[in-house]
Amino acid sequence: MKNHKNIIAALILILAIAGCKKYEQFPVDKVGIDKIFDSRDSAGVNAQHYLYGIYSILKNGHNRVGGDYLDAASDDAISSASGPTNASTVLATASYNSYTIPNDENLWGTYYGGIRQANEFVNNIGVVPVLAKYNGFSQKFVWKSEARFLRAMFYFELVKRYGGVPLMGNKVYTITDDIALPRNSFDDCIKYIVSECDAIKDSLLVYPLALPAAKEADSHRPTKGSALALKAKVLLYAASPLFNGGNIDAANPLTGYTSFDANRWAAAAVACKAVMDLNAYSLLANYKDVFTTQYNSEILFFRQGGNGNGVETTNGPVGFSGATGKGQTSPTQQLVDAFPMANGLAITDPTSGYDVNNPYNNRDPRLTYNVIYNGAAWLNTSIQTFEGGQSKPNTTLQQTKTGYYLRKFMGNFESTNAYSSHSTDWVILRYADIVLGYAEALNESAGATPEVYTAVKSIRQRAGIAAGAGSQYGLKVGMTKDEMRAIIQNERRAEFAFEESRYWDIRRWKIAELVMNQPRTGVSIVKVGSSLNYNPINVLTTKFDSPKMYLYPIPYDEVQKNPNMKQNPGW
Template sequence: MKNYKNIISALVLALAIAGCKKYEQFPVDKVGIDKIFDSRDSAGVNAQKYLYGAYSIVKNGHGRVGGDYLDVAADDAISSASGPSNVATILSTASYNSYTLPADENLWGTYYSGIRQTNEFINNIDVVPVLAKYKTFSVKYVWKAEARFLRAYFYFELIKRYGGVPLLGNKVFTIGDDVSLPRNSFDDCVKYIVSECDAIRDTLPDYPFPPVDPANPFSKEADSHRATKGAAMTLKAKVLLYAASPLFNGGNIDGSNPLTGYTGADQNRWAAAAAAFKDVMELRAPTGQLSYSLLDNYKDIFLTQYNPEIIFFRQGGDGTGVETANGPVGFTGATGKGQTSPTQDLVNAFPMANGLAITDPTSGYNENNPYTGRDPRLSYNVIYNGAQWLNASIQTYEGGQSKPNGSLQQTKTSYYLRKFMGNFESTNSYSSHSTDWIIFRYADVVLGYAEALNESAGPTAEVYNALTSIRKRAGIAAGNGSLYGLKAGMTQDEMRNAIRLERRLEFPFEESRYFDIRRWKIAETVMNQPRTGLSIVKVGVILNYNPINVLTTKFDAPKMYLYPIPYDEVQKNPNMKQNPGW
């Protein structure tokens, strides 16, 4: 297989994000393996740097796909950039095949390189006589557990894109080896990831990390991005959620093909996922308090480091890159490029602050004043006409300050991205803030639990409690019965729709929606209709809101529910079976 042979000559892909001091940049390709895993290195300095290199393979989602967020290729936004080379446009208009899938999302080789690197670490770390202790054992065993976590995470990222993939165990291939490996079944891959998470969870550090202490090998600042017991438990739960979802559990795109999912449906898979999420929710730190909780302020989740909602993240350093790429145009000294244009579809999904849908005649929605009295998460995710930003009222009507038209890249929908940005409503310029990329956060655990429990047991009180806790934190009013706008006595189908909506409202641009509409097997409905925005025309003091179509998207079902195995892999490996339709 091409990707194995191409990486034989390198010991590791260990380059970190440029300028991010928290990931070690270590030129291990310049030294031998015996120098990295040195039997005389009681501090394990080089080995630890090698492990940090494996962490750098974990993706940062900011502008990850050709400068765009991955969810721009779903129904929550479009890219403001033009031209067919834009990655999100290619993905959302079905303009790819097995050899033109954009490299930024065709991550087969990337993650197999990570698997090789973690295998190198796992196979060699035992020779390093690390003296530092964690609990009662050498820190090197914590490091090995971290490497196994990363390997399991890389496999998860592969199977949710491709279905079953080759499982390598601890094998590190050399040039003389036969690398014509077949794909393992989807079931085999799920069982492997789950078993790895179970095996390592109690060796990984507890969360939260202890404070800086010379006698302790972990510190909050240096180690907060590293895998913990909670991260392993969350990965297990996420894998089980995907395995229970319609795409793989009863909706296999090739019903008798074990590579593309299960060959039969089993409701018990939902119960297993619910139990795994519940375990994370009940996890306690050594001090006795619950390890994770919802942060009080939704907007601060992405700005406040080490907050109790974060379970696993990719460090991104401090800066203003998100604002520079996505901020509104039209400001002097605080230039934005407006790369991300949220859709009207997303904006319409947000209810009123009383929790009722804008289509509900009792909600209080005013189509002539459409942004007043809405779910606060709307203003935390989207900048709309009239919103406060940089000490000004945003103008996205035609010819307005942030919608000047002409050739300047600007919003195509009348909306700009707000999420992930600093609190710049009342400042004149941007300033540096954390740009960490959160991969697992507690709200995902809560909503994953609600979804799995509803599917396995129906809309129980626990399901309601999980969903209302998210809505309460969002700032929605409690209302009658403290249901936060939810309907009492919902059926299982109604609750399913409510949970799916809540996921959309909670996780825009976090690489959730893109995969959710696939695992729910609704992408063919969602994506085979045009994306919409607004053309706002100002006449005197009156604003006229005119719906417009901004992009025709396409989803070829069933083949697009899974990515094609890369063309070169299939051509060079007679045992590598392609996914259906490709």
């Protein structure tokens, strides 16, 4: 076997760093392609590190948008940071154009960079003589399928932001090539991503991983279930009103389909059911453990985040000397009100038992798992977010603007005095999304069938909502399609809060113009003696310019340098 002394110097830094963390960028500008894809490297060490570099392009969603969660640009939260120029506020107030869209969401170049690296891998891995096999496939073929999965994921991230985008195939363009490519149609892009998922699904790892030792080493890698889940999610988006019947430019194939087809909903339901029929994944018994317990049965694909307590120190409530927090995320009153009662009934239902003087009592347990509110247990104390309270001192200290703090993704620190390290992986695909996606797609294609009820009930049961009479978990018997749609949309809001779901859901459902063109609200709690008075307050005036804001503008530079690049309508 070849002596690798000539490349050790170039690789030593990567190997040192990657020993603990797989997602590190491979320095392709310093190592020649023939050294990465080496015909004498039978273990494929260099090629594998290059693949790790492609994984690193995946985004970790924890406070990734100018220090905020993307949900702070939706109706579920606002940023606690002062001023109108932080990225999430710019997005929420429609204060951007094709040149000024915040960098953390201007991801055109980022994802096309990932696509290029994936193409490099796909085109060159064949020369590496890897001997290992997995499930009958050469290990290098499995790696190639992983690169194709990541490429499909990058395309999906582009399509949901921009609509149809240029498809590169396996081509790696050089400086001498004509790269003035036009955009492919939305339909072309959806078909391409779906076809890639179908092509690779049987040559990826299979969950659950066979050996316990493989969990830590390989759990970040996509499986057959990951590919099927990505396909299902892509088809769900494609079937949604924004693209299927509600195209913002009705005759424009770049911005969606040019006609409605109910069969798209049926196809999405079939794709979701294919994941469910694997019988490999299941809802974790405890909702909050999904995000802090690694290798659990609900995770279909995730981005490694390492161990730490950065979520707590960035978003935790202020006022604790032994555990710092700067309250970066302020959940809105609209989000809090979306959580039903523990009996499954909406707080607006007069029979629900909701008490305006005790608004957090007997609520859906997911409220406590997502939001820290006045009186909640945290760090061995009872949280005070009333005016002048421990965690709302009304000083110059950054603190909640809405009366609420983020709870999701944090460790179990209700009865401890300090924060400690825990997993901060970012879950990209999880089984609950498939279950609710199935319910949504089947409801749209066939109405509120028993299968739709069963799917929604399973989510509510896991959440801790009481079964109630007839084990309906608060659901009305005999709902219409429209009534069930409202339930499913609200269920998604409660289940996936802060997971970069709501921001995209209100767009694909084409309701952003309704929910974003009204003020974000919070609560001002005034303590008088032993009594608390809850007063609604407006905390931010948000804006959504319809229809243009349903899709992002193609970056200004891309349109300027490419005469074949058509801009999205209105930009």
